[in-house]
Amino acid sequence: MPTYTYMTRCDGCGECVDICPSDIMHIDPIHRRSYNIEPNFCWECYACVKACPQHAIDVRGYADFAPLGARVRVRREEARGTISWKIRYRDGRLKEFTFPIRTTPWGSIKPPADYAPADADALVSPLLAHEPDALMVAALPMLPPLESEQVTP
Known part of the structure; x- marks a missing residue:
């Protein structure tokens, strides 16, 4: 669903123009x-x-999280480190929820060249390249193999 602007609130600063990835x-x-x-290209x-x-x-909003006719407002609050969502339903009910911003500081992610090349055994692993080391965890949770995949001695 496309964006729309409340003309009485907009001051024409152009922040939305500068950040829009589809230039609409x-x-x-x-x-x-x-x-x-x-709007069709939003x-x-x-x-x-x-x-x-x-x-x-x-x-x-899309019907998968907001019913038809609902309005969705998202607010990024960097000082609090959160993103707040507000959904207003057609009947006037309001639902609000907040999540932490989970981003890394700009420039803190190592480029691929800084990692050692993966070995050939990694091609058969269910892990992505450099996991779990790149995620800075000891190990990733794994599901046990299905009974049909277990090898019997």
């Missing part, structure tokens, strides 16, 4: 307010919603 958020040259020029990435300092952009 534009500033109206007459009214100096943002708008989505091509990725629903919520980048513009999170970046808007005026909280002027909402998204109509």
Whole structure:
């Protein structure tokens, strides 16, 4: 579902234009307010919603988490280290929930060249490259093999 802007809240700062990965958020040259020029191409990435300092952009949510007609508001609160979601249903009910921002500091992720090359035995492993070391854990939880996969001596 595409984004839409509350014109009374938008101050035309252009933060949404700068961050939109599909380049569909534009500033109206007459009214100096943002708008989505091509709603069908919206990725629903919520980048513009999170970046808007005026909280002027909402998204109509998908039916998998918000029923038809519900409005979805996402607010990134860096000072608190959270992302808050607010869903307003057509009947007026409101549901709110908050999650921690789980991102790493910019530049803290090592490039692939800094890792040792994987050995040939790793190709048959269910783990991804450099797991669990790159995740900084001793081991990953694994499901036991199915009975049909167990080898009997």
